[in-house]
Structure formats: structure tokens, C-alpha cells
Amino acid sequence: MRKGDGEEGERLLEVPLDEEKSTAIEPLQEKVTWKSLPHKKQLLLLALCRLSTPLSNACLLPYLYYLVKSILSDPNHASAPQEISRLTGLLAAAFPLGQMSTSMLWGRVSDSYGRKPTILIGLMVSVIANLSFGFSRTIGMLLFWRVLAGMANGILGVMRTMTAEIVKERRYHARAFLAPPLIFNSGRVAALAIGGCLADPVDNLPILFGPTGFFNFSGNPKGVDWAVRYPYALPAIFNGTILSFCLVLASFWLRESLPTKEKEWDLGIVIGKSISGFVRKTILRRSAPEYAPLQIEEAELFETNAPIGEASNSGSSTPITRKSYRPPFREIWTRDLLKTLFAFGLLPLHNSTFLHIFPVFLSMPSSTNEHTTFLKFTGGLGLASPTVGLYLATFGIGGILIQLFVYPRIHKRFGTIGAFRIANSIFPFAYIFAPYLALLSGNAKVKWPAMAGVLFAQVMARTMAIPSTVILLTEAAPRKSVLGTVHGAGNTISALASAGGPVIGGLLLARGIDVGAVGIVWWAWLCLIALFAFGWSFFLRNNHEERIDAEME
Template identity: 75%
Template sequence: MANQRAGEDEEERLLEGVANNEKTDAIKARTLEEKGTWKSLPHKKQLLLLALCRLSTPLSNACLLPYLYYLVESILSDPDHPSAPQKISRMTGLLVAAFPLGQMSTSMIWGHVSDTYGRKPAILAGLAMSVIANFSFGFSRTIGMLLFWRVVAGMANGVLGVMRTMTAEIVKEKKYRSRAFLAPPLIFNSGRVIALAIGGCLADPVDHLPSLFGSSGFFNFFHNPGGVSWTITYPYALPAIFNGTVLGICWVLAMLCLRESLPTKEPGRDFGLVIGKSISGFVKRKFLRRRGSGYSAVQIEEGEVLMADIRMAEASSSCSSTPTHSTRHEAQPSRPAFRHIWTPHLLKTLFAFCLLPLHNSTFLHIFPVFLSMPVADNPHPTAFRFSGGLGLASPTVGLYLATLGICGILLQLFLYPCIHTRIGTLGTLRFASSMFPVVYMFAPYLSLLAGTPKVKWPAMAAVLFSQVMARTMAIPSNVILLTEAAPRKGVLGTVHGAGNTLSAMASACGPVIGGLIMAKGMNAGIVGIVWWTWLCLVALLALGWSFMMRTGDMEDEGDEIAVMDERSK
């Protein structure tokens, strides 16, 4: 009897242990599900397509930076004139500022178009404009035409806010937002690193790639003694051709595979998706399924196959995405009046959204110049009065920036999600904002280390790495906060259009103001004045402003907006 009782107790303990293990496993699985991981992130293909569409910005904007000086120099009638360097500098500054100015002018328009006609048509139209602008820029040989096509490229990239809106609509669950909003910046940063390398390598191919375009090059089919004739006439067209080709491929992929995310437009029939499904089905049937079959299927005319595919895709689309009659006529939430979109919470978030590019774009412009400036003697430097740069060659600067750009990609992949999970979106923004003033305070002192290589390189790495890490955390946090500040989902395109407009305006103004202050500082023998008076002050303002912000979903103010709309009626 005692043995039987002991056996029953042992069995109960075993069953209890199994139950506890199952409970623990269930809790772990639920915790992982609540956190949201890269593996469980929904709609990965759609996010990848959106990220590829965002390549239009780095390819259109960053690719020309390595050869911009030489492009302008090749157009000048008298490049050897003593005043030519100053003129070239002014022209390159205008060309750099033209892109964000064009972007600023159309961001709100693109947002409104996407809210009215759909996200996908707006993105396709923007990509088509980018393709045309890039090809045309490469074959322009006057300053006026170069400026015009830079503005057009910027206008096309005003669609960036629409892409951010589409990301928010594709990934609706809050736990996935931090990773969903990281996908486009990851592709953006990767594209920027590649664009800098491609721009430097493909520019003036007769000199840089003589084995392909030189007098005995592979592509010199007509044996022109100077090299491929069109590359002599248009020495900086090849990077633009590369950009236009890549963006053209992105346009085709978006047309065939990207799904509309605007709720009022989702039920509509998308012939691009129908054609994409037909092509995909044809490829699978022609090249994948037939390999495994041991017999030959009855051949059907290609036209009949295509029509059958189209009919099947349309039927599948109508079954999966078209709502029932009752759902179709369900009352959609009305869009608030335009003046009621701009709630106090949204306005505070928009102000924070433009402060970040105001100092970050200045840093991206000033820091490479600072690294390239000649070294000064500084025989008796004081704490604030010293001058000079680090005297690095342009290939070294480019390689250094590209290397740290790769570090930024790794930080976005592995560090940001962990920090965001631990301290939240607003906490991450505040943490990143606290790093910027420290970086800007110590950056100019690098010039005092120019003669000590053992200290100079680690100090440069520390400054640049800290800035890269701070902006890696701040940019996606800013985007998430702006998305959550929108009063209704139906106005996300307008809200992100406004954010993109302010961001572009800040990106255009920041480098201009920073460059003027830096020139004043160089004349006064105080190289750090731009860092301490402009960059530090803007960064401190952004840090202080982050403590006036709050988090909140876009539904939080829906009732308030509805009341305001009722009152206006």
C-alpha cells in the first residue's frame, strides 16, 4: 500500500513538472511574441520593396558628392583662373542645396496626393521622376541644367513621407514598429555607402577605368584613340546612368509587387499586381515545376495561358482582398478638416522632427570639410582659440566615412531594437539627443591632435562613432513618434508630408548656416566656433524639447478631432 502511494506521488510530481515546463515554454513563447522579433516581423517582402524604393534618395543625392567638385570644374570656361576655386565652391553649395529645396517644395503635395489617390501611385510617380532626373543630370553640361535636374530629383524624393506612411499602415501592431521603421533606413545607409563608392569609381571612366573605356578598353568598339567617345563628351554621365537603371528596376518591382496600403483604396483592382502574379506563375510553371515532372504536359498557346493566369489572379485577388457587400458599404471614418489635423501634440512632434536634421545635416557637411582642411601650427593654442583641420586626403576621408557608415548599419540591426525595447521610443530619443552635444563639444579639438597619429585616429573614430550611434537611434525614434502623433490614420500621408517638408528645409538651411559660421571662425582663428555656437546650441535645444514631448497612439486624439469637426459644422 505504501509503495502504491509513493508511486502515485511520484507520478503526480512528474505530471506537475511537465505542466510547469509547458507553462514556462508558453510564457517564453508569449514573451517573444509580445516583444516582436525580426523573424516574426510581418509583411517582410512589402517592407523590402519599400526600402528598395527609398534607394532613390541616396542614389540621387550621395552618389555625386565624390565627383561634384570636378564636375563643376569641367563645365567652367576658365577653370585655371585664380578665382575658380571660390566659384566652384559656391556652385557646389548651390547644387547640394537644390536637392532638399526641391524635396521641401513637394512633400506636402505628395502627402495629399497619396491620401487622395493612394500610396502606390504616388510612389510610382516619384520613382519615375527620379529615373528621368538622374539620366538627364548625367548628360547636362551647363550649371543651369544641372541645378534644374537637381531640383527635379529633390521634388521626386518628396515622396519619402509617403513611404514612411505606408510602413506604418503595413505594420499595424505597435510591437513591430521599431523594426519595421528600421528596414528603410538600413537600405538607405547601405545605399549611401555603395553610392559614394560607385560615384567615385564610375566618374570620368576614361581615366579611372581605362581597361573598359580607355583607348584600348573593352567597350571602345570604334577604336577611338582617346577612349569611348561619349564618355569623353559626358565624363560624369556613367554614375547617373547607373542610378537611373537601378531606380528603373525598383520602379518595375514596385509596380508588379507592391500592394496598396491606403484603407479606402485597398479593395480596388491593381492590374500591376495581376500582371506580377501572372509573370510569377509563368516562371514557376515554366522553370520550376516542369523540372520535377516525369512527363510532358499538353502544350497550350501562350496567349491562352496568360489570359488564364490573369483570370485566376483576378479571381484570387477578389476573393482575398475584396470585402463583402456589407463590409464595402461600412461607414469609413471621416477625414478631419485640414486645420484640425495640426493638434498641439503633433506640432510639438513636428518641431522636434526638424531639429534633428538641422544639426545632423550640418555635421554631415562640416565634418568631411574639417577632416580635409590643412593642418595649422597653433603654437600657443588656448581652450577656445585654435585653428586648422586634420589634412586628410579625400580618398581617406571617403573610406573613413564609409567604414563608419557600415558600423551604423550594424548598430541599427542589433543595438537599436534592444535599447528601444528597454527604454521605449521617447527614452531612446532622449538618450540619443544627450549624446549629440557632447560629440559636438569635443569634435573641434581633433585639430590639436593632427600631429599625433597614435591618438588622432582613435579620437576621430570615437567622435564619428558616437555621432553615428546617436543618429542611428534618433532618426527611427523620431519617425515613430511622428507616426503616433497623427490624429487619424487617414491623414498619415499629410502628416509625414509635413514632416518631410520641415526636414528638407532644415537639411537645406543647416549646412548653409554652418558653412557661413565656419568661414567666420576660420578668419578669426577659432575653428570650433561653428561646433560650439551652432551645432551644440541646436542639439541642446533638441534635447530640452524632447522632455516636452509625449508618446501616444494616433487614436488618442480621435475623439477630440471628432468634436472639433462637429463644432466646425
């Protein structure tokens, strides 16, 4: 290499000579299944840490409308539905606004000080914010704790980076990046159901918290005293308990994945091994063999930092240590990466709006709609919070099944880009037909199947779109050493979109109620953004898949 080649030559030196060969034979290797996925224990722990987002964010969706209504001094005045809609939009936006403010910071901190300590700090703050939210009874305090919970969940990009570092081989990425969302969706299902059922327990769980309830030890004629004063604290207590458990698990058994930190001594791991050994010997009565084979996860701790997708050189008897190259900050942002980041932001811009608007729409009181037109009608479906939570949770289970059995097959057949485009083509149909559910509120035979069709289409689309965007963003990173920064930027953009979407959606929903056209938010916002995202997907490319196709030809 000539001395004047500069940075380009430095990059070429870092690419292994057999990279093209390893890429070419990749499709000929054994079939990738869930069973063959490496590092399943670490991925499970990481996925459990991801529960902080659905528990903090999704749990309140079924009762958010009623929470705001209970805080307003006069919820029955004429403008109550519009005011509730605006305030729910603000509360929904507060969480991603907090995420946006810290995502890049968490990413840069994790690149320097490690992934694990960053995740542990985020989980700890999330526990505090969730518990405090449940005992707040003013809009200002609710907003504060929502923002703080969002700031704590800015670690989402760090978790995605950690997934890429734990599972180094590209051929496992489709399933590896599905594992955390699988737990995420499971947590979301539980959060929706539990949030709806535990909200206002005096009314929804009178056997336990009512005037004659089991826990009414003081004999309060209104019910359990703290449940009467803080009717929406019980879901928050549940969230804090689960997140505290996840924090303990991560402290003792989650391994560091940052290449420059993964060999360092970890007190938590030492304690975790002691606990595991005690349980195995004392409780399970199992004795460890005198000589244990080196596990794959432990062996890979000795692997060197390499470009994304680099395979280890099995022909070398001694590991080659390369110094991790981190390009300057301004050189990280290649054209392909910027286009992918834009697509990464378009998805939550409409998806987060739907996740906020749809439960509110289901909770809004129905309307007679006597003088309706094709575009002008109003009202919701008037469902109670337990019904909303359980219904959304049921279709969340459908999303899990899609992740397990449908998406891997679609990804294998059409690739990451193909799966992403298919998903983006489905969203507009769900948004076009959703507002017409208001016209079916009095027809039980048609209402429930129609709701199921709209919700299934949206769940199907987002289940395919979310892991695809994460894979595309990972593949667009110029170096593995800047994955934390790249995913931090992606999480910042995603959080900004997730904040702006519900605010705009809430305002448009309120405006639609004012003018008697509840479909405004669906057609003038969600559908238009979804159509633009579908068009933008044709400007993206996956360099890794293109290289494989070229080699196969």
C-alpha cells in the first residue's frame, strides 16, 4: 500500500483477506434455526432488559384516557374529549422525548465505558420513574416521570448494539435481532393486559380492593385506602417489581460485550457464578465435572475486534490482535447510513402514533352519527380499559407467532429489504379503514371482526418492519467499533419521531372531534406517512445481501 493512500488504505488493511470467500460460502452452511442460534442465554438476558420499554410505555395505553380524565377537575365539561386527547398526546410524547435526549449520550458512553454498566444504570432509573409515576396525581408530575423514564430507556440503542456484538455471524442476525423483540412483544402483551386489568383496582378488582375486598384491612367503605387515592398505582408497582428483577438478573449474569472491556473482571459475574454454583450443588444436587469443556460463549471472549461480519480465521493457531479502528465522528455518517437512519425514523413516526391513537379511539365514547358522509363522522367505540388491554394483548400474541413462524420465512425468501417493503405496503391499508370502526360501534357482530382485521394488519406489518430496520441499520454501520454511536443515533431519531407522532396525532384527533371528522388523523397523517415510508424503502439497499447475490451469480 502506498503511503499516500491514507485512511482508505488503513481501512483496507482491516478487511480480512478471506472475507469475500467467507461471504460467498455463507449460504452453503447449515440451516439457521432457533436451536442453532448461539448465545441464547445472553440474548435472553438482554431481551429481558428490553422489557423496560414495553412496561414503561405500553402498560399505560389501555388506561391513559381514563387516567387523564380522573385528574381533570371537571372531566364532564363540553371540551373534555378534546382536552383529554391533547393531554394523552403530550403524555405519550414525553417518553420518547426523554429517549431522544439521552440516546446519543448512552451510545457514546457505552462505546467508552461498556455496554453492561450503561444498561444497569438505565434499568435502575427506569424502576424509580415507573414507581413514582403511579403515585403522581398532577399532569406536571406525570410528564416529569414520563420524561425521566424515557431518558432511562435511551439505552435501547445500546441493547441493539450488544445484540450485534454477542452474535457476530451475519447469518444468525435475522433470528438474533428477532429474539429481543420477541421478549419485547411478550412484555407488551403482558403490559397491555395487566395495565388494563390492574388500573383502578377498586372498580376493576373489587374482590381484592373493593369495600369488602380481601386487602381492605382498614374497612374503608370506599375500598383499599391507597388504591382509592392512587387508582393507577398498581400497574406501576407491577412494572417496578418486574424491572427490579430484571436488574438483578442483568447485574449477576449479563456479560460485557464491548471488545475493549469484555475481558475485564466483573464483580457481578463472580457473584452470579457463586449463586449458580450454590443452586446447582445444594438445591439441584448436581456436581460439576472436574474438567469442563470450554464453552463457545467463553471461547469467543478471546476473539478480536473485527469489522462487522468478519469470520474468525480457523487456520491460524494463534489469535491475531488488531487494534480497534474508530473513524472520526463526522466520517461515520455515510450516504447509505443516512438514508437508512431516515427510514428508521419514518417507521415510529406513524407506528407510535397508532399505538397511542388506537387505544384512545377504542376508549372514546361512541356517537350516533346520524348525518354521516364518506369522510365526515365521529366518535369512538366506548370500550372499558380492561377490554382495551385484553383485546390489544390478544393481538400482541399474534405478533409473537408472526415473529416466530412467519417473519423468518419471509426474510429467507425476500431478504431484509424485501421483508421491509412488504411490511410498508401493509400499513396504509390498516390506516385507511381504521376510522370506519366508529360507524360499527353499535353492531357487535361486525365490530369485533372489523377491529380484528385492522389490528392484525398493523401488527403483521410492524412485526416484520421493526427487526428489518434494525438489521438494515446494523449493516449500514461503517465499522463495528461505532455500532453504539450508530444505534444511539438511530434511537435518537426514532425517539424524536415517537415523540412528534403522538403529539401531532393527538392534536389532529382533537381537531377531528371538533369538526366531526375523526378520520382526519388517520388519513391526513398516518396513511400519508406510511405511503411515503413505502416509497422511501426503494431508495435503500443492503450491501451485504448485494455482495452475496453477486458471488452466487
